[in-house]
Amino acid sequence: xxxxxxxxxxxxxxxxxxxxxxxxxxxxxxxxxxxxxxxxxxxxxxxxxxxxxxxxxxxxxxxxxxxxxxxxxxxxxxxxxxxxxxxxxxxxxxxxxxxxxxxxxxxxxxxxxxxxxxxxxxxxxxxxxxxxxxxxxxxxxxxxxxxxxxxxxxxxxxxxxxxxxxxxxxxxxxxxxxxxxxxxxxxxxxxxxxxxxxxxxxxxxxxxxxxxxxxxxxxxxxxxxxxxxxxxxxx
Amino acid sequence: xxxxxxxxxxxxxxxxxxxxxxxxxxxxxxxxxxxxxxxxxxxxxxxxxxxxxxxxxxxxxxxxxxxxxxxxxxxxxxxxxxxxxxxxxxxxxxxxxxxxxxxxxxxxxxxxxxxxxxxxxxxxxxxxxxxxxxxxxxxxxxxxxxxxxxxxxxxxxxxxxxxxxxxxxxxxxxxxxxxxxxxxxxxxxxxxxxxxxxxxxxxxxxxxxxxxxxxxxxxxxxxxxxxxxxxxxxx
DNA sequence: CCAAAAGTGTTATCGCTACACCCATGA
DNA sequence: TCATGGGTGTAGCGATAACACTTTTGG
Numbered sequence: 001x002x003x004x005x006x007x008x009x010x011x012x013x014x015x016x017x018x019x020x021x022x023x024x025x026x027x028x029x030x031x032x033x034x035x036x037x038x039x040x041x042x043x044x045x046x047x048x049x050x051x052x053x054x055x056x057x058x059x060x061x062x063x064x065x066x067x068x069x070x071x072x073x074x075x076x077x078x079x080x081x082x083x084x085x086x087x088x089x090x091x092x093x094x095x096x097x098x099x100x101x102x103x104x105x106x107x108x109x110x111x112x113x114x115x116x117x118x119x120x121x122x123x124x125x126x127x128x129x130x131x132x133x134x135x136x137x138x139x140x141x142x143x144x145x146x147x148x149x150x151x152x153x154x155x156x157x158x159x160x161x162x163x164x165x166x167x168x169x170x171x172x173x174x175x176x177x178x179x180x181x182x183x184x185x186x187x188x189x190x191x192x193x194x195x196x197x198x199x200x201x202x203x204x205x206x207x208x209x210x211x212x213x214x215x216x217x218x219x220x221x222x223x224x225x226x227x228x229x230x231x232x233x234x235x
Numbered sequence: 236x237x238x239x240x241x242x243x244x245x246x247x248x249x250x251x252x253x254x255x256x257x258x259x260x261x262x263x264x265x266x267x268x269x270x271x272x273x274x275x276x277x278x279x280x281x282x283x284x285x286x287x288x289x290x291x292x293x294x295x296x297x298x299x300x301x302x303x304x305x306x307x308x309x310x311x312x313x314x315x316x317x318x319x320x321x322x323x324x325x326x327x328x329x330x331x332x333x334x335x336x337x338x339x340x341x342x343x344x345x346x347x348x349x350x351x352x353x354x355x356x357x358x359x360x361x362x363x364x365x366x367x368x369x370x371x372x373x374x375x376x377x378x379x380x381x382x383x384x385x386x387x388x389x390x391x392x393x394x395x396x397x398x399x400x401x402x403x404x405x406x407x408x409x410x411x412x413x414x415x416x417x418x419x420x421x422x423x424x425x426x427x428x429x430x431x432x433x434x435x436x437x438x439x440x441x442x443x444x445x446x447x448x449x450x451x452x453x454x455x456x457x458x459x460x461x462x463x464x465x466x467x468x469x470x
Numbered sequence: 471c472c473a474a475a476a477g478t479g480t481t482a483t484c485g486c487t488a489c490a491c492c493c494a495t496g497a
Numbered sequence: 498t499c500a501t502g503g504g505t506g507t508a509g510c511g512a513t514a515a516c517a518c519t520t521t522t523g524g
Binding site for chain 4: 471472473474475476477478479480481482483484485486487488489490491492493494495496497
Binding site: 184186187190191206209210211212 | 487489493
Protein backbone atom coordinates (compact mmCIF):
# COMPACT_ATOMS: atom_id res chain seq x y z
CA UNK A 1 0.00 0.00 0.00
CA UNK A 2 1.24 3.44 -0.88
CA UNK A 3 1.48 6.03 1.84
CA UNK A 4 1.17 9.74 1.60
CA UNK A 5 4.21 11.51 0.24
CA UNK A 6 6.06 8.22 -0.12
CA UNK A 7 8.29 8.30 -3.19
CA UNK A 8 8.10 5.58 -5.79
CA UNK A 9 10.78 4.78 -8.34
CA UNK A 10 8.34 5.14 -11.21
CA UNK A 11 6.83 8.18 -12.93
CA UNK A 12 9.14 10.73 -11.28
CA UNK A 13 8.15 13.48 -13.69
CA UNK A 14 4.40 13.26 -13.23
CA UNK A 15 2.56 15.74 -11.05
CA UNK A 16 -0.11 14.48 -8.69
CA UNK A 17 -3.43 16.34 -8.66
CA UNK A 18 -6.21 16.56 -6.10
CA UNK A 19 -8.97 14.04 -6.83
CA UNK A 20 -12.51 14.53 -5.63
CA UNK A 21 -15.79 12.70 -5.94
CA UNK A 22 -19.15 14.48 -6.02
CA UNK A 23 -22.47 12.79 -5.67
CA UNK A 24 -25.80 13.80 -7.21
CA UNK A 25 -28.58 12.33 -5.08
CA UNK A 26 -32.07 11.86 -6.50
CA UNK A 27 -35.21 10.97 -4.62
CA UNK A 28 -38.90 10.67 -5.50
CA UNK A 29 -41.76 11.94 -3.38
CA UNK A 30 -45.29 13.11 -4.02
CA UNK A 31 -45.02 12.68 -7.80
CA UNK A 32 -41.85 14.75 -8.02
CA UNK A 33 -38.20 13.92 -8.49
CA UNK A 34 -36.11 15.71 -5.91
CA UNK A 35 -32.47 16.57 -5.50
CA UNK A 36 -30.63 16.48 -2.20
CA UNK A 37 -28.28 19.41 -1.57
CA UNK A 38 -26.03 20.37 1.28
CA UNK A 39 -24.53 23.47 2.80
CA UNK A 40 -20.83 23.32 2.16
CA UNK A 41 -18.75 23.01 5.30
CA UNK A 42 -15.35 24.17 4.09
CA UNK A 43 -13.79 27.15 2.41
CA UNK A 44 -13.94 28.37 -0.26
CA UNK A 45 -17.71 28.85 -0.72
CA UNK A 46 -18.46 27.78 2.84
CA UNK A 47 -22.22 27.66 3.58
CA UNK A 48 -23.24 27.78 -0.07
CA UNK A 49 -25.42 25.05 -1.59
CA UNK A 50 -23.43 22.19 -3.01
CA UNK A 51 -23.44 18.53 -3.90
CA UNK A 52 -21.79 16.30 -1.36
CA UNK A 53 -18.22 15.41 -2.09
CA UNK A 54 -14.88 14.49 -0.70
CA UNK A 55 -11.31 14.05 -1.76
CA UNK A 56 -10.22 10.58 -2.73
CA UNK A 57 -7.88 9.10 -0.15
CA UNK A 58 -4.59 7.63 -1.39
CA UNK A 59 -5.53 4.14 -0.24
CA UNK A 60 -9.13 4.24 -1.44
CA UNK A 61 -10.64 3.31 -4.79
CA UNK A 62 -12.55 6.12 -6.48
CA UNK A 63 -15.79 4.12 -6.42
CA UNK A 64 -15.31 3.46 -2.72
CA UNK A 65 -14.85 7.15 -2.05
CA UNK A 66 -18.24 7.83 -3.61
CA UNK A 67 -19.87 5.18 -1.43
CA UNK A 68 -18.18 6.58 1.64
CA UNK A 69 -19.30 10.13 0.89
CA UNK A 70 -22.89 9.03 0.50
CA UNK A 71 -22.87 7.11 3.75
CA UNK A 72 -21.14 9.85 5.69
CA UNK A 73 -23.73 12.41 4.66
CA UNK A 74 -26.92 10.39 4.67
CA UNK A 75 -26.22 7.34 6.80
CA UNK A 76 -27.51 5.20 3.95
CA UNK A 77 -25.85 2.05 2.65
CA UNK A 78 -26.45 -0.25 -0.30
CA UNK A 79 -27.69 2.58 -2.45
CA UNK A 80 -27.81 2.43 -6.23
CA UNK A 81 -24.96 4.55 -7.48
CA UNK A 82 -23.29 4.88 -10.83
CA UNK A 83 -20.52 6.87 -12.40
CA UNK A 84 -21.58 9.96 -14.31
CA UNK A 85 -18.29 11.26 -15.63
CA UNK A 86 -15.15 13.23 -15.09
CA UNK A 87 -15.06 16.99 -14.60
CA UNK A 88 -11.50 17.99 -15.25
CA UNK A 89 -11.23 21.63 -16.35
CA UNK A 90 -8.18 23.36 -14.94
CA UNK A 91 -9.98 26.26 -13.32
CA UNK A 92 -13.17 24.57 -12.22
CA UNK A 93 -12.28 25.01 -8.54
CA UNK A 94 -10.65 28.30 -7.54
CA UNK A 95 -9.49 26.66 -4.32
CA UNK A 96 -7.01 24.44 -6.14
CA UNK A 97 -6.62 22.25 -9.21
CA UNK A 98 -9.14 19.54 -8.47
CA UNK A 99 -10.40 16.82 -10.79
CA UNK A 100 -13.81 15.56 -9.82
CA UNK A 101 -15.42 12.26 -10.61
CA UNK A 102 -19.21 12.65 -10.45
CA UNK A 103 -21.62 9.90 -9.40
CA UNK A 104 -25.39 9.84 -9.22
CA UNK A 105 -27.38 7.96 -6.61
CA UNK A 106 -31.04 6.96 -6.48
CA UNK A 107 -32.69 6.81 -3.06
CA UNK A 108 -35.94 5.25 -1.88
CA UNK A 109 -37.70 7.92 0.09
CA UNK A 110 -39.66 6.74 3.09
CA UNK A 111 -40.80 9.03 5.85
CA UNK A 112 -37.72 8.26 7.93
CA UNK A 113 -35.21 9.14 5.24
CA UNK A 114 -36.88 12.43 4.52
CA UNK A 115 -36.61 13.37 8.19
CA UNK A 116 -33.17 11.96 8.92
CA UNK A 117 -31.50 13.56 6.00
CA UNK A 118 -32.87 16.99 6.63
CA UNK A 119 -31.58 17.15 10.17
CA UNK A 120 -28.59 19.28 9.42
CA UNK A 121 -27.52 21.43 6.57
CA UNK A 122 -29.31 19.39 3.94
CA UNK A 123 -32.50 19.87 1.96
CA UNK A 124 -34.53 18.24 -0.78
CA UNK A 125 -35.18 20.53 -3.75
CA UNK A 126 -37.68 20.37 -6.56
CA UNK A 127 -36.10 20.81 -9.95
CA UNK A 128 -37.79 24.11 -10.60
CA UNK A 129 -36.25 25.62 -7.49
CA UNK A 130 -32.66 24.45 -7.48
CA UNK A 131 -30.44 27.25 -6.19
CA UNK A 132 -27.16 28.27 -7.78
CA UNK A 133 -24.56 25.74 -6.74
CA UNK A 134 -20.82 26.07 -6.29
CA UNK A 135 -18.29 25.35 -9.03
CA UNK A 136 -19.69 23.28 -11.90
CA UNK A 137 -22.22 21.48 -9.74
CA UNK A 138 -25.24 22.85 -11.60
CA UNK A 139 -23.78 21.37 -14.76
CA UNK A 140 -23.27 18.04 -13.04
CA UNK A 141 -26.89 17.99 -11.91
CA UNK A 142 -28.09 18.73 -15.42
CA UNK A 143 -25.91 15.99 -16.88
CA UNK A 144 -27.02 13.51 -14.21
CA UNK A 145 -30.68 14.20 -14.83
CA UNK A 146 -30.25 13.68 -18.54
CA UNK A 147 -28.41 10.42 -17.93
CA UNK A 148 -31.14 9.16 -15.62
CA UNK A 149 -33.80 10.09 -18.17
CA UNK A 150 -32.07 8.22 -20.96
CA UNK A 151 -31.14 5.26 -18.82
CA UNK A 152 -34.50 4.75 -17.11
CA UNK A 153 -36.04 3.84 -20.43
CA UNK A 154 -33.88 0.79 -20.99
CA UNK A 155 -32.78 -0.25 -17.52
CA UNK A 156 -34.91 -0.91 -14.44
CA UNK A 157 -33.32 1.86 -12.40
CA UNK A 158 -36.63 3.55 -11.67
CA UNK A 159 -37.43 0.98 -9.00
CA UNK A 160 -34.48 2.27 -6.98
CA UNK A 161 -36.49 5.43 -6.36
CA UNK A 162 -39.60 3.66 -5.08
CA UNK A 163 -40.15 1.91 -1.78
CA UNK A 164 -39.86 -1.85 -1.93
CA UNK A 165 -43.62 -2.24 -2.21
CA UNK A 166 -45.35 0.05 -4.64
CA UNK A 167 -48.47 0.25 -6.77
CA UNK A 168 -48.60 0.37 -10.54
CA UNK A 169 -50.08 3.88 -10.52
CA UNK A 170 -47.18 4.98 -8.31
CA UNK A 171 -44.70 3.47 -10.76
CA UNK A 172 -46.44 5.26 -13.59
CA UNK A 173 -46.27 8.58 -11.74
CA UNK A 174 -42.55 8.06 -11.35
CA UNK A 175 -42.02 7.47 -15.04
CA UNK A 176 -44.17 10.45 -15.86
CA UNK A 177 -41.92 12.53 -13.64
CA UNK A 178 -38.82 11.13 -15.32
CA UNK A 179 -40.06 11.64 -18.87
CA UNK A 180 -41.91 14.86 -18.13
CA UNK A 181 -45.01 13.76 -19.96
CA UNK A 182 -48.20 11.87 -19.25
CA UNK A 183 -48.47 8.20 -20.09
CA UNK A 184 -51.55 6.19 -20.93
CA UNK A 185 -52.67 4.12 -17.92
CA UNK A 186 -53.68 1.06 -19.92
CA UNK A 187 -50.67 0.91 -22.18
CA UNK A 188 -48.33 1.37 -19.25
CA UNK A 189 -50.11 -1.45 -17.47
CA UNK A 190 -49.84 -3.80 -20.41
CA UNK A 191 -46.19 -2.98 -20.93
CA UNK A 192 -45.10 -3.58 -17.37
CA UNK A 193 -47.23 -6.71 -17.02
CA UNK A 194 -45.96 -8.18 -20.28
CA UNK A 195 -42.39 -8.01 -19.00
CA UNK A 196 -43.32 -10.12 -15.99
CA UNK A 197 -40.77 -8.55 -13.66
CA UNK A 198 -43.21 -7.65 -10.87
CA UNK A 199 -44.59 -9.85 -8.11
CA UNK A 200 -48.15 -9.06 -7.11
CA UNK A 201 -48.67 -8.98 -3.33
CA UNK A 202 -51.84 -9.58 -1.37
CA UNK A 203 -51.81 -6.14 0.19
CA UNK A 204 -53.51 -3.04 -1.12
CA UNK A 205 -52.58 0.58 -0.74
CA UNK A 206 -55.69 2.62 -0.03
CA UNK A 207 -54.02 5.96 0.51
CA UNK A 208 -54.89 7.36 -2.90
CA UNK A 209 -58.22 5.79 -3.75
CA UNK A 210 -61.25 4.20 -2.19
CA UNK A 211 -60.86 1.01 -4.16
CA UNK A 212 -57.22 0.65 -3.27
CA UNK A 213 -54.37 -0.48 -5.54
CA UNK A 214 -52.45 -3.72 -5.26
CA UNK A 215 -48.88 -3.52 -4.09
CA UNK A 216 -46.11 -5.03 -6.19
CA UNK A 217 -42.48 -5.84 -5.74
CA UNK A 218 -39.75 -5.71 -8.38
CA UNK A 219 -38.14 -9.16 -8.79
CA UNK A 220 -34.55 -8.87 -9.89
CA UNK A 221 -34.12 -12.47 -11.06
CA UNK A 222 -37.16 -12.24 -13.29
CA UNK A 223 -35.58 -9.22 -14.93
CA UNK A 224 -32.40 -11.17 -15.50
CA UNK A 225 -34.31 -14.10 -17.01
CA UNK A 226 -36.03 -11.67 -19.33
CA UNK A 227 -32.70 -10.23 -20.46
CA UNK A 228 -31.32 -13.73 -21.02
CA UNK A 229 -34.26 -14.51 -23.28
CA UNK A 230 -33.21 -11.53 -25.34
CA UNK A 231 -36.27 -9.49 -24.44
CA UNK A 232 -35.63 -5.79 -24.02
CA UNK A 233 -36.68 -3.86 -20.97
CA UNK A 234 -38.36 -0.70 -22.29
CA UNK A 235 -40.65 1.60 -20.39
CA UNK B 236 -2.43 29.19 -12.84
CA UNK B 237 -1.25 26.66 -10.31
CA UNK B 238 2.30 25.44 -10.46
CA UNK B 239 3.81 22.21 -9.35
CA UNK B 240 4.21 21.81 -5.63
CA UNK B 241 2.87 25.31 -5.06
CA UNK B 242 0.90 25.45 -1.83
CA UNK B 243 -2.61 26.83 -1.75
CA UNK B 244 -4.45 27.96 1.34
CA UNK B 245 -7.31 25.56 0.68
CA UNK B 246 -7.68 21.80 1.16
CA UNK B 247 -4.47 21.38 3.18
CA UNK B 248 -5.41 17.87 4.30
CA UNK B 249 -6.11 16.38 0.89
CA UNK B 250 -3.58 14.16 -0.84
CA UNK B 251 -2.95 14.64 -4.54
CA UNK B 252 -2.90 11.54 -6.72
CA UNK B 253 -1.46 10.87 -10.17
CA UNK B 254 -4.07 11.31 -12.89
CA UNK B 255 -3.64 9.59 -16.23
CA UNK B 256 -5.62 9.38 -19.45
CA UNK B 257 -5.71 6.28 -21.65
CA UNK B 258 -7.10 6.17 -25.13
CA UNK B 259 -8.77 3.24 -26.89
CA UNK B 260 -8.43 3.75 -30.64
CA UNK B 261 -10.74 1.99 -33.07
CA UNK B 262 -10.43 1.77 -36.83
CA UNK B 263 -12.27 -0.07 -39.60
CA UNK B 264 -10.63 -1.83 -42.50
CA UNK B 265 -11.51 -4.72 -44.78
CA UNK B 266 -14.82 -5.43 -43.02
CA UNK B 267 -13.19 -5.63 -39.59
CA UNK B 268 -13.04 -3.31 -36.62
CA UNK B 269 -9.47 -2.94 -35.46
CA UNK B 270 -7.76 -1.72 -32.33
CA UNK B 271 -4.54 0.31 -32.30
CA UNK B 272 -2.00 -0.74 -29.68
CA UNK B 273 1.44 0.50 -28.77
CA UNK B 274 4.61 -0.84 -27.20
CA UNK B 275 4.95 0.89 -23.86
CA UNK B 276 7.98 3.16 -23.64
CA UNK B 277 8.41 3.47 -19.88
CA UNK B 278 8.85 1.25 -16.86
CA UNK B 279 7.18 -0.68 -15.40
CA UNK B 280 6.06 -3.03 -18.20
CA UNK B 281 8.31 -1.38 -20.76
CA UNK B 282 7.87 -2.86 -24.27
CA UNK B 283 4.62 -4.63 -23.46
CA UNK B 284 1.46 -3.96 -25.47
CA UNK B 285 -0.60 -1.11 -24.11
CA UNK B 286 -3.09 1.58 -24.88
CA UNK B 287 -1.62 5.01 -25.35
CA UNK B 288 -1.74 7.23 -22.34
CA UNK B 289 -0.14 10.05 -20.45
CA UNK B 290 -0.31 11.79 -17.15
CA UNK B 291 -2.49 14.87 -16.93
CA UNK B 292 -0.43 18.02 -16.54
CA UNK B 293 -1.29 20.41 -13.72
CA UNK B 294 -2.29 23.15 -16.14
CA UNK B 295 -4.17 20.95 -18.58
CA UNK B 296 -7.82 19.88 -18.63
CA UNK B 297 -8.37 16.13 -18.58
CA UNK B 298 -10.14 16.21 -21.96
CA UNK B 299 -7.26 18.17 -23.43
CA UNK B 300 -4.80 15.60 -22.18
CA UNK B 301 -6.66 12.92 -24.09
CA UNK B 302 -6.54 14.98 -27.28
CA UNK B 303 -2.84 15.65 -26.78
CA UNK B 304 -2.06 11.97 -26.26
CA UNK B 305 -3.86 11.01 -29.43
CA UNK B 306 -2.07 13.60 -31.49
CA UNK B 307 1.35 12.83 -30.02
CA UNK B 308 1.04 9.17 -30.90
CA UNK B 309 -0.76 9.26 -34.23
CA UNK B 310 -0.26 12.76 -35.56
CA UNK B 311 -4.01 12.96 -36.08
CA UNK B 312 -6.18 15.92 -35.11
CA UNK B 313 -9.91 16.57 -35.04
CA UNK B 314 -10.68 12.98 -34.22
CA UNK B 315 -13.94 11.84 -32.69
CA UNK B 316 -13.23 11.09 -29.06
CA UNK B 317 -15.43 10.56 -26.08
CA UNK B 318 -15.05 9.77 -22.43
CA UNK B 319 -15.44 6.14 -21.44
CA UNK B 320 -15.06 6.24 -17.68
CA UNK B 321 -12.83 6.33 -14.65
CA UNK B 322 -10.60 3.45 -13.61
CA UNK B 323 -9.72 4.14 -10.03
CA UNK B 324 -8.80 0.99 -8.14
CA UNK B 325 -5.99 1.49 -5.67
CA UNK B 326 -3.70 -1.23 -6.97
CA UNK B 327 -4.43 -1.04 -10.66
CA UNK B 328 -0.92 0.23 -11.42
CA UNK B 329 1.93 -1.34 -9.44
CA UNK B 330 4.14 1.59 -10.43
CA UNK B 331 2.17 4.04 -8.28
CA UNK B 332 -1.34 5.03 -7.27
CA UNK B 333 -2.71 6.23 -10.57
CA UNK B 334 -6.29 7.07 -11.46
CA UNK B 335 -6.99 6.77 -15.15
CA UNK B 336 -9.66 8.41 -17.21
CA UNK B 337 -10.30 6.31 -20.32
CA UNK B 338 -11.38 7.72 -23.70
CA UNK B 339 -12.25 6.03 -26.93
CA UNK B 340 -11.50 7.42 -30.36
CA UNK B 341 -12.81 6.49 -33.81
CA UNK B 342 -10.46 6.90 -36.76
CA UNK B 343 -11.06 6.95 -40.52
CA UNK B 344 -8.58 4.55 -42.00
CA UNK B 345 -7.19 5.53 -45.35
CA UNK B 346 -4.04 4.04 -46.83
CA UNK B 347 -1.89 6.83 -45.45
CA UNK B 348 -3.07 6.46 -41.87
CA UNK B 349 -2.50 2.74 -41.87
CA UNK B 350 1.09 3.31 -42.96
CA UNK B 351 1.89 6.36 -40.88
CA UNK B 352 0.66 4.96 -37.65
CA UNK B 353 2.50 1.69 -37.97
CA UNK B 354 5.88 3.32 -38.40
CA UNK B 355 7.05 2.81 -34.87
CA UNK B 356 5.99 0.60 -32.06
CA UNK B 357 2.32 0.55 -33.00
CA UNK B 358 0.09 -2.03 -34.64
CA UNK B 359 -3.53 -2.57 -35.63
CA UNK B 360 -5.07 -5.70 -34.09
CA UNK B 361 -8.16 -7.67 -34.97
CA UNK B 362 -10.36 -8.34 -31.99
CA UNK B 363 -9.76 -12.06 -32.05
CA UNK B 364 -6.03 -11.55 -31.67
CA UNK B 365 -5.65 -8.84 -29.06
CA UNK B 366 -2.63 -9.65 -26.91
CA UNK B 367 -2.61 -9.41 -23.12
CA UNK B 368 -2.29 -5.75 -22.23
CA UNK B 369 -0.77 -4.07 -19.20
CA UNK B 370 -2.76 -3.12 -16.11
CA UNK B 371 -6.51 -3.04 -16.64
CA UNK B 372 -6.24 -2.09 -20.31
CA UNK B 373 -7.93 -5.28 -21.56
CA UNK B 374 -10.91 -4.38 -19.41
CA UNK B 375 -10.94 -0.86 -20.81
CA UNK B 376 -10.97 -2.20 -24.36
CA UNK B 377 -13.86 -4.51 -23.56
CA UNK B 378 -15.84 -1.68 -21.97
CA UNK B 379 -15.09 0.64 -24.86
CA UNK B 380 -16.23 -1.88 -27.44
CA UNK B 381 -19.48 -2.41 -25.59
CA UNK B 382 -20.04 1.31 -25.37
CA UNK B 383 -19.44 1.77 -29.09
CA UNK B 384 -21.82 -1.10 -29.88
CA UNK B 385 -24.59 0.38 -27.79
CA UNK B 386 -23.98 3.92 -28.94
CA UNK B 387 -23.69 3.25 -32.66
CA UNK B 388 -27.32 2.20 -32.77
CA UNK B 389 -28.67 5.57 -31.74
CA UNK B 390 -25.97 8.04 -32.73
CA UNK B 391 -24.26 8.48 -36.09
CA UNK B 392 -20.80 7.65 -34.76
CA UNK B 393 -20.27 4.88 -37.30
CA UNK B 394 -19.47 7.43 -39.99
CA UNK B 395 -16.39 8.46 -38.01
CA UNK B 396 -14.88 5.09 -38.92
CA UNK B 397 -15.46 5.41 -42.67
CA UNK B 398 -13.67 7.56 -45.20
CA UNK B 399 -15.51 10.73 -46.16
CA UNK B 400 -16.92 9.09 -49.28
CA UNK B 401 -18.32 5.62 -48.85
CA UNK B 402 -20.84 3.26 -50.43
CA UNK B 403 -23.98 1.92 -48.79
CA UNK B 404 -22.66 -1.65 -48.87
CA UNK B 405 -19.54 -0.42 -47.08
CA UNK B 406 -21.67 1.26 -44.43
CA UNK B 407 -23.64 -1.93 -44.01
CA UNK B 408 -20.46 -3.98 -43.62
CA UNK B 409 -19.41 -1.59 -40.87
CA UNK B 410 -22.64 -1.99 -38.97
CA UNK B 411 -22.46 -5.73 -39.41
CA UNK B 412 -19.01 -5.63 -37.84
CA UNK B 413 -20.27 -3.49 -34.97
CA UNK B 414 -23.34 -5.62 -34.25
CA UNK B 415 -21.67 -8.93 -35.06
CA UNK B 416 -24.58 -10.10 -37.17
CA UNK B 417 -25.72 -9.93 -40.75
CA UNK B 418 -28.25 -7.33 -41.81
CA UNK B 419 -30.73 -7.47 -44.66
CA UNK B 420 -29.48 -5.41 -47.63
CA UNK B 421 -32.89 -4.07 -48.61
CA UNK B 422 -34.07 -3.14 -45.13
CA UNK B 423 -30.76 -1.47 -44.35
CA UNK B 424 -31.06 0.49 -47.56
CA UNK B 425 -34.57 1.67 -46.82
CA UNK B 426 -33.67 2.63 -43.28
CA UNK B 427 -30.68 4.75 -44.16
CA UNK B 428 -32.43 6.36 -47.11
CA UNK B 429 -35.53 7.19 -45.09
CA UNK B 430 -33.44 9.20 -42.64
CA UNK B 431 -32.16 11.37 -45.44
CA UNK B 432 -28.78 12.07 -43.87
CA UNK B 433 -26.67 11.01 -46.85
CA UNK B 434 -25.76 12.96 -49.96
CA UNK B 435 -25.46 10.87 -53.11
CA UNK B 436 -22.40 11.72 -55.21
CA UNK B 437 -21.86 11.23 -58.93
CA UNK B 438 -18.91 8.92 -58.43
CA UNK B 439 -18.98 5.18 -58.25
CA UNK B 440 -16.70 2.81 -56.44
CA UNK B 441 -15.95 -0.19 -58.64
CA UNK B 442 -13.47 -1.92 -56.39
CA UNK B 443 -15.90 -4.51 -55.10
CA UNK B 444 -18.22 -5.18 -58.00
CA UNK B 445 -18.48 -4.94 -61.74
CA UNK B 446 -21.55 -2.78 -61.57
CA UNK B 447 -20.05 -0.37 -59.10
CA UNK B 448 -21.71 1.29 -56.12
CA UNK B 449 -22.50 4.97 -55.74
CA UNK B 450 -20.49 6.93 -53.22
CA UNK B 451 -22.24 8.89 -50.48
CA UNK B 452 -21.30 11.48 -47.94
CA UNK B 453 -22.72 11.91 -44.43
CA UNK B 454 -24.28 15.37 -44.06
CA UNK B 455 -24.13 16.57 -40.47
CA UNK B 456 -26.71 19.34 -40.79
CA UNK B 457 -29.27 16.97 -42.23
CA UNK B 458 -28.78 14.78 -39.21
CA UNK B 459 -29.34 17.76 -36.94
CA UNK B 460 -32.51 18.74 -38.81
CA UNK B 461 -33.76 15.22 -38.40
CA UNK B 462 -33.16 15.32 -34.66
CA UNK B 463 -34.91 18.68 -34.41
CA UNK B 464 -37.94 17.19 -36.10
CA UNK B 465 -38.00 14.63 -33.32
CA UNK B 466 -37.09 11.74 -35.58
CA UNK B 467 -34.81 9.16 -34.02
CA UNK B 468 -31.61 8.00 -35.61
CA UNK B 469 -31.68 4.21 -35.37
CA UNK B 470 -29.57 1.78 -37.38
C1' DC C 471 -23.80 -15.05 -71.53
C1' DC C 472 -23.11 -15.68 -66.91
C1' DA C 473 -21.68 -14.73 -62.23
C1' DA C 474 -21.79 -11.44 -58.67
C1' DA C 475 -22.87 -7.47 -56.43
C1' DA C 476 -26.00 -3.21 -56.69
C1' DG C 477 -30.39 -1.39 -56.46
C1' DT C 478 -35.70 -1.46 -55.60
C1' DG C 479 -40.55 -3.11 -54.37
C1' DT C 480 -44.25 -5.98 -51.83
C1' DT C 481 -46.34 -8.40 -48.08
C1' DA C 482 -46.92 -10.17 -43.32
C1' DT C 483 -46.34 -9.41 -38.68
C1' DC C 484 -45.52 -7.27 -34.31
C1' DG C 485 -45.69 -3.59 -31.17
C1' DC C 486 -47.37 0.68 -29.96
C1' DT C 487 -51.17 4.10 -29.57
C1' DA C 488 -55.60 5.55 -28.84
C1' DC C 489 -59.65 4.85 -26.87
C1' DA C 490 -64.18 2.70 -24.00
C1' DC C 491 -65.89 0.14 -20.53
C1' DC C 492 -66.48 -2.22 -15.87
C1' DC C 493 -65.07 -2.52 -10.75
C1' DA C 494 -64.72 -1.34 -5.88
C1' DT C 495 -65.66 1.67 -2.26
C1' DG C 496 -65.83 5.81 0.87
C1' DA C 497 -68.48 9.67 1.50
C1' DT D 498 -75.74 6.61 -5.52
C1' DC D 499 -72.16 8.84 -7.29
C1' DA D 500 -67.54 10.41 -7.80
C1' DT D 501 -62.97 8.70 -8.04
C1' DG D 502 -59.24 6.16 -9.10
C1' DG D 503 -58.17 1.00 -10.22
C1' DG D 504 -58.20 -2.68 -13.55
C1' DT D 505 -58.86 -4.80 -18.42
C1' DG D 506 -59.92 -5.38 -23.61
C1' DT D 507 -59.78 -4.09 -28.61
C1' DA D 508 -59.14 -2.00 -33.10
C1' DG D 509 -56.04 0.76 -36.22
C1' DC D 510 -51.66 2.24 -37.69
C1' DG D 511 -46.76 2.47 -38.43
C1' DA D 512 -42.40 0.39 -38.28
C1' DT D 513 -39.80 -3.68 -38.94
C1' DA D 514 -38.68 -8.26 -40.96
C1' DA D 515 -38.85 -11.53 -44.56
C1' DC D 516 -38.42 -12.21 -49.10
C1' DA D 517 -38.04 -11.98 -54.96
C1' DC D 518 -36.88 -9.69 -58.84
C1' DT D 519 -34.24 -6.46 -62.13
C1' DT D 520 -29.83 -4.04 -63.42
C1' DT D 521 -25.07 -3.58 -64.63
C1' DT D 522 -20.77 -5.12 -66.32
C1' DG D 523 -16.14 -7.57 -66.31
C1' DG D 524 -14.51 -11.82 -67.63
